[in-house]
Amino acid sequence: GVKRGVPGAKLPELKQRRVKAAAAQPAEPEPAGPVRSDVATDHPVPTPPFWGTRVVKGIPLQEYASWLDEDALFKGQWGLKAPRTGDGPSYRELVEAEGRPRLRGWLERLHTENLLEAAVVYGYFPCHAEGEDLVVLGEDGAERCRFTFPRQRRGRRLCLADFFRPKESGQTDVVGLQVVTVGSRIGQATAELFAANAYRDYLELHGLSVQLAEALAEYWHARVR
Known part of the structure; x- marks a missing residue:
């Protein structure tokens, strides 16, 4: 049941939390008028190899696999973490015992089952800046x-x-843009694992597909640069 308060009863005073006051930081004055950083504007404008877009299909896995961020895959996508208590294997031991062997297995499966359709659309376009x-x-x-x-x-x-x-400045600059994909087959394989209640495999393959797309983007960005 609901307990009714006693008329006139007073609650005890709440204890005041002692919070260490942070040192006051002087606020930087907002500049008047338009703002621009001190980035130089006299670097030579690069000459692109072509204008417009091009499509590149069938990029082999071995070309971008080395750009795979293992920590982002193992920690962020696969949730591979050492126990907080300090008992048991360390994160690096888990990587060697579980992470990399399963990664090698997945990469071999992606290759043998032809699940990757890595492709890039990229190009160079004239541009200029107007404020932000x-x-x-x-x-x-x-x-x-x-x-x-x-x-x-x-x-x-x-x-x-x-x-x-x-x-x-009256000058035209150039910007390079890109879009990458690892294709739809790996997405279909991921959906089939989910439908079959193979949740660990589903999570691992989904996480790997995300990080392989990131690796492909990093690899192609390096080529463009």
């Missing part, structure tokens, strides 16, 4: 689209748009 916007231009010089990026509120107040020639 990167404006991508068409062949006729008209605006095609724009990306608005945040600016740091402190420090150097960097913004990605600062790394491209500003519109007022």
Whole structure:
């Protein structure tokens, strides 16, 4: 039942928590007018190998497998962690005993069952910066689209748009863009594992597909650079 309070009864005073006061940080004054960081604007504009987009299909796994972030896979995707108590194997021991053997098994399966369809669409486009916007231009010089990026509120107040020639310079810069995929077959295999209640295999294959896409993006970015 509900307990009714006694009329006139007072609750004990709450104990005041003693919180150590943080040292006050002087607020940086907000600059008046438009802001731009100190990023240089006189670097030579690179000449792209072509303008527009190209499609590359059938990228072999061995070309981008070395770009796989194992820690992101084992810790973030597979949840491979040492016990907090300190008893039992360390994280590195788990990697050697469980992580890498299962990873090798999955990579072999992906290869033998032909589950990967790695492909990239990439290209180079004329552009210029307008404040915090990167404006991508068409062949006729008209605006095609724009990306608005945040600016740091402190420090150097960097913004990605600062790394491209500003519109007022009268010069056109170039931006490289890419989209990557590891294909749909691996997604279908993941869905089949889920439907079969093979949850560990499902989670591992799904996590691996995510990190292989990241590895492909890193690998192609390095090629573009």
